[in-house]
Amino acid sequence: MKHWWKEAVIYQIYPRSFQDSNGDGVGDISGIQQRLTYLKDLGVDALWISPINVSPMFDFGYDISDYRAIDPQFGTMKDFDSLIKAARKLDLKILMDLVVNHTSHLHPWFIESRSSKNNPKRDWYIWQPGKKGQLPNNWKSVFGGSAWEWDESTESYFLHSFLSEQPDLNWRNPAVKKQIFSDVEFWLKRGVAGFRLDVVNLYFKDALLRNNPPRFWGWQYPRPYELQYHTYDMSQPEMHPLLRDLRKLLDKYKAMSVGEVFGDYPGDPNKAASYLGNFDELHLAFDFTIMFQKWSSDAFATVMRNWMRACGPENWPSLVLNNHDQGRSYSRYASGKNSDARAKLLATLLLTSRGTPFLYYGEELGMKDGTIARHQLKDPVGIRYWPLNPGRDPQRTPMPWDGTDKGGFTSGDPWLPLNDDTPQRNVAAQLADPESLLSWHKKLIRLRKESPALRLGTWAELEGTSANVFGYIRQHDKDKKSILLNFADRPQVVSHGGTVVLSTHRKKGDKLTSSYELQPYEAIILQ
Numbered sequence: 001m002k003h004w005w006k007e008a009v010i011y012q013i014y015p016r017s018f019q020d021s022n023g024d025g026v027g028d029i030s031g032i033q034q035r036l037t038y039l040k041d042l043g044v045d046a047l048w049i050s051p052i053n054v055s056p057m058f059d060f061g062y063d064i065s066d067y068r069a070i071d072p073q074f075g076t077m078k079d080f081d082s083l084i085k086a087a088r089k090l091d092l093k094i095l096m097d098l099v100v101n102h103t104s105h106l107h108p109w110f111i112e113s114r115s116s117k118n119n120p121k122r123d124w125y126i127w128q129p130g131k132k133g134q135l136p137n138n139w140k141s142v143f144g145g146s147a148w149e150w151d152e153s154t155e156s157y158f159l160h161s162f163l164s165e166q167p168d169l170n171w172r173n174p175a176v177k178k179q180i181f182s183d184v185e186f187w188l189k190r191g192v193a194g195f196r197l198d199v200v201n202l203y204f205k206d207a208l209l210r211n212n213p214p215r216f217w218g219w220q221y222p223r224p225y226e227l228q229y230h231t232y233d234m235s236q237p238e239m240h241p242l243l244r245d246l247r248k249l250l251d252k253y254k255a256m257s258v259g260e261v262f263g264d265y266p267g268d269p270n271k272a273a274s275y276l277g278n279f280d281e282l283h284l285a286f287d288f289t290i291m292f293q294k295w296s297s298d299a300f301a302t303v304m305r306n307w308m309r310a311c312g313p314e315n316w317p318s319l320v321l322n323n324h325d326q327g328r329s330y331s332r333y334a335s336g337k338n339s340d341a342r343a344k345l346l347a348t349l350l351l352t353s354r355g356t357p358f359l360y361y362g363e364e365l366g367m368k369d370g371t372i373a374r375h376q377l378k379d380p381v382g383i384r385y386w387p388l389n390p391g392r393d394p395q396r397t398p399m400p401w402d403g404t405d406k407g408g409f410t411s412g413d414p415w416l417p418l419n420d421d422t423p424q425r426n427v428a429a430q431l432a433d434p435e436s437l438l439s440w441h442k443k444l445i446r447l448r449k450e451s452p453a454l455r456l457g458t459w460a461e462l463e464g465t466s467a468n469v470f471g472y473i474r475q476h477d478k479d480k481k482s483i484l485l486n487f488a489d490r491p492q493v494v495s496h497g498g499t500v501v502l503s504t505h506r507k508k509g510d511k512l513t514s515s516y517e518l519q520p521y522e523a524i525i526l527q
């Protein structure tokens with residue numbers, strides 16, 4: 001059976017930073033609509049938009065106070081309907097961010113819940129009566145400190161896995177599930193093609209609220225959250241039946257889900273894959289292990305091998321190098337000499353591997369992490385931990401559309417500064433340059449569209465390549481492609497021949513027989 005989400009390339013938009021249409025310095029929905037033709041031309045099939053629901057923005061939209069409305073900073077429901085319609089005309093799908101581990105503390109449900117112990121919504125959140133200063137257990141918040149916040153009015157603690165402005169919902173209460181499923185259906189009926197599920201493995205917590213075991217790191221200095229194993233506050237078995245129910249609802253609308261499987265630095269592919277169930281839970285799951293690899297063919301080969309194995313022949317992997325929470329891959333891997341060449345290699349890996357690729361806005365240009373001065377910080381994580389941790393603002397800077405002062409992003413004051421290299425690195429410049437990273441992404445996506453092997457094929461590692469080369473074969477019926485990636489800064493001799501379909505260094509149609517040299521950082525697709 002054909003599944004659109006298996007063959008799609010998905011593009012993540014951080015809406016505050018993509019395109020501002022009204023000059024307030026913050027990107028918005030109409031801005032996205034203005035850029036649809038760019039996205040269509042790039043070749044992507046679906047857009048995942050980070051949260052645009054009403055939010056007091058303590059965590060920039062990941063704290064929602066009305067699940068059925070659009071935040072005025074981003075526009076109106078009319079704008080959203082118009083975006084869906086315009087996108088549909090171009091055959092582009094829209095995915096929303098579903099943030100339902102927690103709400104905003106200003107959500108009417110929480111306001112009611114905290115108002116009294118007898119309020120009907122009391123049990124919609126996780127409350128523990130107690131004494132001020134005597135924490136219910138040792139659970140830590142991801143953003144630092146205890147996960148419990150004292151509430152004076154009812155003399156109880158409530159749980160917040162993130163900020164205290166983000167109280168956790170109580171998913172053990174069936175009324176919560178009923179309400180959220182109905183909110184999901186509200187958007188499906190409006191034409192949304194699916195959801196990215198924020199921290200999908202956090203919804204359920206141990207019913208007995210047992211203490212998490214401590215974790216020792218030796219000499220390293222981890223964040224407080226990482227000083228314990230999250231045995232009891234994440235990844236509880238109750239999540240699986242819930243996801244099976246959600247899948248039924250989504251499948252009714254041919255919609256999809258991709259879940260952020262959280263925690264466990266530096267990632268756990270088997271755990272991420274476990275949320276795919278037996279083709280009956282999440283459609284896709286994110287495993288972030290790949291983001292924490294060092295630059296080497298071995299490291300990347302190992303991650304891909306483990307991820308492919310974890311998903312198995314039935315379930316479908318997701319492929320991701322960037323998002324709004326992690327430093328950009330260009331800064332991680334490509335700074336210094338030959339940086340665009342390294343970025344082209346990574347793009348080839350992302351867009352020729354088995355699975356559904358996700359691109360984060362600006363990745364196609366080789367956007368770097370922005371330089372944010374302390375007084376410009378917006379992210380609560382950066383504000384709390386600076387300078388130990390600069391937070392997530394650097395990867396959220398405005399999209400550089402052209403080389404002008406404000407990069408074509410806004411006519412006003414951008415909410416975060418544009419990157420210093422905007423005059424050189426921007427969409428307009430790269431559209432005009434056939435050798436640019438943007439042009440390379442377009443070529444790869446086009447090739448993927450034309451090749452059943454690249455879209456749907458099996459994946460097998462190529463044996464016997466040289467030490468610095470990662471090679472693999474994709475095959476679907478008669479279509480067979482080999483991909484070779486030279487991670488070294490010097491030529492590498494390989495003996496896997498074929499006809500060049502696309503290469504960073506040579507012409508299409510070139511025939512390669514045994515024993516030839518791959519150029520430094522060359523990426524090559526053969527058939």
Ligand code: GLC
Pocket residue numbers: 059062063099162198199260262324325
């Ligand atoms: C996820 C989001 C992150 C947010 C957090 C709390 O990890 O990706 O941006 O801060 O959840 O919702």
